[in-house]
Amino acid sequence: MAGLDVSRRSFLSASLLAGAVLGFQARLALAATPGTEGAPPPALNAFIRINPDNTVVIGAKNPEIGQGIKTMLPMLIAEELDVAWEQVKIEQTDFDDALYGPQGAGGSRATPVNWEPMRQAGAAARAMLVMAAAGQWKVAPETLTTAQGMVHHAASRRIASYASLAAAAAALTPPELAGVPLKDPAKYTIIGTPRKGVDTPAILAGKPLFGIDASPPGMVYAALEACPVFGGTLASLDDGAARAASGVIAVVPINTGLVAKGKHDAVAIVADSWWSAQQARALLAVEWDNGANAAFSTAGYAREAETALGGEAPSDILRKGDAKAALARAAKTVSARYSYPFLAHGTLEPQNCTALYEEGKLTFWAPSQSPGSGRRQVCEMLDLPPEALTIHMTRIGGGFGRRLMNDYMVQVAQIAKALPGRPVKLLYTREDDMRHDWYRPAGWHALSAGLDEEGRLVALQDHFVTFGAEGKPLRAAEMEETEFPAQLLDDVHFGASYLATNLPTGWLRAPTSNAMGFVFQSFLDEVAEAAGLDLPSLVLRTLGEDRMLEKVGRAPQFNTARARKVIEEAVRFAGWKGTRPKGQSDSGKGRGFGFYFSHAGYFAEVVDVTVSPEGTITVDKVWVTGDVGAHVINPLNAENQVQGSVIEGLGQAMIGQEIEQVEGRITQANFDSFPLMRIDGAPAQIAVNFVTSDYPPTGLGEPALPPVVPALANAVYAATGQRVRSLPMKLA
Template sequence: MPAEVSSPTRRDFLRMSAFTGGGLVLAYLGAGDSALAQISKPAASATNAADFVPHALIRIGSDGTVTLVSKQPEIGQGIKTSLPMVIAEELEVNWKDVRVIQGDLNPAYGSQGAGGSTSTPTNYNEFRRLGATARTMLLSAAAQTWDVPASECHAAESAIHHAASNRKLTYAALAAKAATLPVPDVKDVKLKDPAQFKLLGTRVGGVDNPSIVSGKPLFGIDVKLPGMLYAVYEKCPVFGGKVVSANLDHIKTLPGVKDAFVIEGTDNLRGLMPGVAIIAETTWAAFSARKQLDIKWDEGKGATESWAGFAEQAKKLSTQSGTTTLRKDGDVAAAMGKAAKTVEAAYTYAFISHASMEPQNCTAAYNAKDSSLEIWAPTQLPESGQNLVAEVLAMPKDKIKLHIIRSGGGFGRRLSSDFIVEAAAIAKRVNAPVKLTWSREDDMRHDHFRAGGFHFLRGAVDDKGKLSAWHNHFVSFGNKVTRDGKPQLQAGSGASLSGDEFPGRWLDNCLLEQTLMECNIPMGPWRAPGSNVFAWVFHSFIDELAHAAGRDPLQFRLDILGDKEIVPGTGERGQPYHVGRMKRVLQEAATRADWGKKKFPRGQGQGIAFHFSHRGYIAEVAEVTVSKQGELKVDRVVVVTDIGSQIVNLSGAEHQVQGSVLDGISTLMYPELDIQRGRVVQGNFNEYSLLRIKDGYTKVEAHFLKTDFPVTGLGEPAFPPVAPAICNAIFAATGKRVRQLPLTHTDLSWS
């Protein structure tokens, strides 16, 4: 299957806008996410075209600078570097001539979200065409200037060359001429042969790296405006609780405090939560005053909830039939009865926090004269933030301007917009710009958490040692929502199991059931939602079944995958499952790790796992050492990925794989949240442990298979197989099976 490159019509493509100042600007308008559309309205006049470029992704200035706008939010995944590289490659510009700037929220840019590893697959083909079209127009400008056929010219190093006469014109010299030319028909725009790529596939440092290492203000928490005030926002420790009363008069007398007031909020756990805002001259003054807040809360029904209670409830539910049947094939009970071996196991994982290094924050300024709002936010979904503010504050969207600021980590947390609407609601009450800053405790106790879950599994292998039956009763969490005037239970993000999840579609006898427990705990996407725990559960249990059958875990998995090249079904995002791609990465990972060829002493071992998520096919082999005292050392993780026909930025791709492995190790080993009386117990990193620098000794080997499939992202796919590969290696080393996360619940000591 070749890489897909769609062919929009000329009218669907783009239209040049003329500017004073002699620059060429090509604008990108999203018709959904799939087409490049027209711009017929010129930019506002400016003495210099580089001063004002609305809706534009490319500017070639008369000074030789090539300005590329990065429209997606940068949250550490490197998209601010890699997507402009795609344009630069087709444009044939020297990367040293490129200046990348962050685009604000603008409907002219189309989709501007950053989540689900979608930024690259959404934009890759269209960005190539955008760069190629600009190059084609520059070629035409040079050919007309020299009065030669365009076919005799070629682009290279930010210039057009005519080899026959040994002439050259830089893009800077051609910008004004190119701006007068019509946009070529799509059939006249030729994309480069990927074999001729000079920039893509190389290692390019992040465009913000110099500013990051030198401490320049880049992040949301760095935003500073003239006359700015500072805010904190105290919410009920129990989710869904409301303010009854607060000592506001006293708070207003404290040093540096300018105001304090109650915000009633909404009934939506993902909207504007009720609370008390304190406005002060400095963040320190606001945080200090907060310590003297005395609030009486109506805690609501959430105050009865606890993790221990949920665990007990889940255990009782496991003996009953699931309330929802997700898949039912064959006769599982009969297959179990005929099986050579059966295995039962319960796998459990707790709620966890995103714990990004930069706590949530947002700056907002309300202009009472024209009832407009300006927002500076480190967000993954800027349009969602704008929509939520418009809904809650009853404002027209066109009165809300949102600047996208670099995020100090996202991992799905900044797909939610609660911190944005809080800042906006506070700013509307204050006659000055206001920066809202969450404390670490706010961030941890008012997160939109990765849902906890309980998987009660039964599996069987036949007399040939093959998997013959699979039953999973998944018990997890949902929030009560109202739709069409009727209350219903909605599964939390990561708490919804697909009937097509591996190995469901591959078996003749499979039963997948789900039961949701109602809770008041807000849940949201967490890096590789669902997959981040499902891979651990399924590939750990598959490993149990392989060992019960006395089979090699690698061959056992290959047998389950079978001989079909593609397995149909709805799959992830409606996609079929390409078995051939998964088998190739699995076999390649085994080969590179010398699977089955090493003899490990007791206390050392290898484990293998794979997973398909976010369009990526990933397999991993982990090698571990476990001391007799139970101390774990992950020695090596071999990762093989198939994410399509092109690695955009090799340096960025390697970093994403390495980061996924370290994040996977950290999440396996340490973090969990306890819920007591409706409250999250842990509040800071002294109570909520993560992997430390001293623990980051794992050797990570990243290998990329280049295939003829569409290019996709890499921020999430390499994360899911980490935990099961390590846990399976732990079993190989010690005979101890890990069935509860985090790893601190399992005694790994051996003798």
């Protein structure tokens, strides 16, 4: 946000929030920059500028990936600043975490991390405006009120616009943020009201907002030929034909970030157009040294997993009590195996990034979910200091965790350094994107549960096979020891076996939960049937008394009362009858339930399906009930996020999404072999409601996804009598 780039020396830093989510301390830098003739209007702090026409420019500091954060965070500031939303203009800031605090999009953390700091930023600016008016009118600040960008003094009937006070306010010392009073929620006029996305008109008009739209003057284009086998390196290169091709400027061997520094595993072709670069790419004569990496395959992983599940788990995730003994003495036991595949992210905007290298400094136009991590990775690869990087954050055309990885920043930085003074845009093809992703890891589970004579769940065991090394899981292959309902039972064993792979793994929307929700809630549906119950009844009985469970590590703390309320409301909302169908439905119709707690959100969902005699699944309707705290900040966007989560989860489960590896490389290349959910496959209705609880609000980008997958699987069982224990669903 160039308009708010005031001198860093003029900023006074104030500690706002001990960030419980990641253990960092969020900091807000406040600025007092009075306007001068010919200068931009005064900035009251790092986020707020008052224009002469009494409109307010608010900086949106986090990356926007369609989750609505560019609208939501400014809503918090505007509420406490006490302006009308119609007065607000929003600008995306650049990346500067020393100035703005944490700037990232992942883990549904933006709301809990920024709920208080952003409101304090608005309240502090409002207090400064009130103090400026009080000084001019010689009255006590407490005698003044604010509304819609105006300061009022009721006794004298004086009114002043924020614009008329801004210069005087900016000259004041900012107040201590911890002591700035915040609004009574009963007086909110913006928080809790539906607001359309601030970028929506520009997107509909086709205006350039996204990383792929970046076009600085003099820009050239790069296409990338990367080793198709992850971990392979460049053995030989004949680039003569490519260099001689029309429009080609340079051929640059680079490191994608996946092999040791100093080695090359990709070749960039730079040209005056992307088409020229892509055409010349086909003229490269490249040989790769794949080493042992070509031996990896999904078929091989499945064989290894089968062998591992036949033995004891060598690693423990959780061991409490004696699950083996408890299962042996249980009145009834239930056992089943579940599995799920590798998944790609499938973002509609393929990976891209633009960079300019000049005089030892790099400027980026980056569609990154985690620009701070990207800065660190680039600095490590090119041996640059952090202050040498400037990162302009663009809107992102789909992230889902893929753009947390920043490989595209590392790659374009090397290309740009090879062509100093010329901006370079790196753009993947769809095939590049699909075959060079950071994949959601596959997993296999062998589960057993024990029930007592009254049908109560008393023991749980899971042997989890996934990917890792030296007894530790790879990124996104983790399983939490708090996996529901482990904390509610005395005898639990979660063990793990880890397989080797050359595939890079990464977080996919609702990391780990997107898989664990399917496994555990589907299996608990089996357990419920063995107990003579439906799944909501089993979960409610297992929850026991209302209480806060012990906090474990970094996992959010689980509140059984909040879980109970969400489940009971979902049952009421969907008209769940409390009895489960037995076996196959003559009508082909079935109803399933799923509950899950992830990213500090509690969600329960009911899915209605119709399954044709040929095995075609049609999702008729989905009911969703969630608890994300005391406030749903933007109800319109909240509903959209929930519906998007449901559609994405259904797509992962029922339309054939899976990544196959053969001889070390990925076989899928485009959406014909890795399909996304289409309009005609989405549910006709997704009904959403929220229950509120007396807790600070939490994020919504992810927690609605995990429960829909088991709810779908359980609905298919209710309709057909056929258990779905492996994804994607393939009915016989």
